[in-house]
Amino acid sequence: MTTSDWLQELQAERSRLGRASTAGRVADVLRTRITEGSLAPGTRLSEEDIGTALGVSRNTLREAFRLLGHERLLVHEFNRGVFVRRLTVADVRDLYELRRILECGAVRRAAERFSPGSSPVSDERWTGLLDPVRSAVEEGEAAAGEGRWVDVGTANMHFHQAVSALAGSPRVDEAMGHLLAELRLVFHVMAAPQAFHEAYLPGNRRILELLAAGDLAGAESAMAAYLDAAEAQLVAAYGEAA
Template sequence: MTTQDDWIANLKAASGDLARSSTVTRVADLLRQQITDGHLVPGAALPEKLLSEAANVSRNTMREAFRLLAQEGLVVHEFNRGVFVRSLTLADVADVYRVRRILEGAGVRNAAEAGPEPVARVGAVVAEGERAAAEGRWADVGTADIRFHQAVAALCGSPRVDDMMRHLLAELRLVFHVMGSAERFHGPYLPRNRRLADLLAAGDLTTADQELRAYLYDAEAQLTAAYTAVEPA
């Protein structure tokens, strides 16, 4: 019975991907890729006619895709003016880190109630980052760093918090690409990730909470400094 249920569960999980067709979704995926990869710089205009013809879809379909991306905060829609790649102000960066301190802090303080598996996941992600660093795969170090913070927030055990973190980190990626070589930015934080994971595994949540706070304040300061150098406004 368990094996049979597993078949069903697997099918159910796969069916989500199958039914997920929808041209709008696919177009949105394409644009999202272009944006998060940094091929579309913040502030760039996205003319509907040009893009719809390039993607071989109708203008209306492209418009619906725009709505999806606007929902995710990757683009902004200005009435009668068009759609533009989102450009974060310094106030935005400060606010993102403010919310990150709240959500990741809540995750750390909830680590005991969250149980052992989510805590283990945090450690696993750090190990993955260390492995990538040892092998010089700097891009993977960056994604591991992002996944680390997602794993910390996931300690809240809340789907909505997971959603919010995904959005916040997507917004930050907009900033990362403005300053060159995003990889070098994540590297120095690996030891601190390790220390946090160890503190969590040991159950010393008070120290972990303080550590994380300082961590995020430092990261914000560094990012802000690098960002002001490029984006004066």
């Protein structure tokens, strides 16, 4: 291991050090509360109450609110305060519109980059990119087998994050991360989220196999079909809840 390897490893851990910001940690706490569903959509977050409860000043708390506002988990209404985002059916549709573009686009771009004519299965960069996808699929199947339903949902998120990472673009990764966080707000309206997520496990594996076999066009249309089905199911559930 050379010196530059050491330095590179250290650089990778720098992000953990930078997390020292108080506002960032406050945002972390609130983010988990929101995505886990213990803060219902529409709830108003009082600056004073939360500030005293967490022991931070109003200014710092407002900074945390801004962070979550940019992730679309909170909405900020001028002179009225911040609220946990309440998604409409139109939001759900739009979220899936963006998913179609990002996820299918990621597969398509991977196809253009790795297999201009031939199959990418022999490219080791490709197989390396595929490892996280495979991990996510296995993670989901293992969780389902042991009845850890919450983890099935998490694994599903990891799967789609890994697929979008096929584009090899940090900005696509980040956009996908925000999108999935926003989607967690939607999943809580499902009456039976466990069944919802479990139903897509075979589809995920199939997409993985298509990717591994180098059939990127097939993977893209399988993903499109998955997104159409999931959107329809969510929109229907949303109509009932409203």
